[in-house]
Amino acid sequence: xxxxxLSLHQLHKRFGALQATNDVSLELHQGEIHALIGPNGAGxxxxxxxxxxNLRPDEGxxxxxxxxxxxxxxxxxxxxxxxxxxxxxxxxxxxSVMRNVMMGVQALQSHSFRFWKPVARDKQLLEPxxxxxxxxxxxxxxxTPVSELSHGxxxxxxxxxxxxxxxxxxxxxxxxxxxxxxxxxxxxxxxxALKVEVPIxxxxxxxxxxxxxxxxISVLVSGSVIAQGDSHAIRQDPRVREAxxxxxxx
Ligand SMILES: Nc1ncnc2c1ncn2[C@@H]1O[C@H](COP(=O)(O)OP(=O)(O)OP(=O)(O)O)[C@@H](O)[C@H]1O
Numbered sequence: 638x639x640x641x642x643l644s645l646h647q648l649h650k651r652f653g654a655l656q657a658t659n660d661v662s663l664e665l666h667q668g669e670i671h672a673l674i675g676p677n678g679a680g681x682x683x684x685x686x687x688x689x690x691n692l693r694p695d696e697g698x699x700x701x702x703x704x705x706x707x708x709x710x711x712x713x714x715x716x717x718x719x720x721x722x723x724x725x726x727x728x729x730x731x732x733s734v735m736r737n738v739m740m741g742v743q744a745l746q747s748h749s750f751r752f753w754k755p756v757a758r759d760k761q762l763l764e765p766x767x768x769x770x771x772x773x774x775x776x777x778x779x780x781t782p783v784s785e786l787s788h789g790x791x792x793x794x795x796x797x798x799x800x801x802x803x804x805x806x807x808x809x810x811x812x813x814x815x816x817x818x819x820x821x822x823x824x825x826x827x828x829x830a831l832k833v834e835v836p837i838x839x840x841x842x843x844x845x846x847x848x849x850x851x852x853x854i855s856v857l858v859s860g861s862v863i864a865q866g867d868s869h870a871i872r873q874d875p876r877v878r879e880a881x882x883x884x885x886x887x
Contacts, residue, residue: 720804789820
């Protein structure tokens, strides 16, 4: 049986004359972290948009767990099990950590009768939220306002928000951005443990984290995947060194 959870087939996306995605195919397998890297303007966000549903590809298709999702809305994709975090935080600062995670679950469940019940006492919201916080080692901060959290903890809450929806696959867009070495090391450790349950497509500029975490790396340059392989193969690949890493960093 195939263990492919998410797959892209020959995606193309143009903005006027610019080919922002050029024949991109890749797979995310059960139990792995697949990192997508590339220099600024390589087309990472454009690709993520096509997976998440913000952008429609001109050609090609996207599959999640065997279902084609290419033309589905963002909400339909989320209901089918595509979880994601964002480059820019969308947490409500004055509210507690738990409340933030529960609101995410509520938005997805979106049954109108829920309005009759106070959110904070709704078991169907509380349980998945608490479970997600435990997996991100944040249950001790459940009732703390987000405004009192460190930057690193906020990132953990963002991942917990995605996790509470029990996704089949997670799309993480620069989760390490702005974190110091300590926050970055903590999140790296958490993601390493998480991938066993939920495979992760990781877009990340922090190369140390990428090389530590990724089972597989795809390198995007000018909209095309120029190399795919494990950390060792990518570090050694002369096309990658030239196009992206620079000989000093590799
Ligand atoms: N809506 C748009 N209209 C026109 N051009 C766009 C649009 N969105 C992105 N582009 C262009 O497409 C190319 C790829 O951009 P994209 O943001 O996907 O790259 P990126 O790899 O995510 O870059 P970064 O690492 O800087 O975020 C760039 O040349 C960008 O200017």
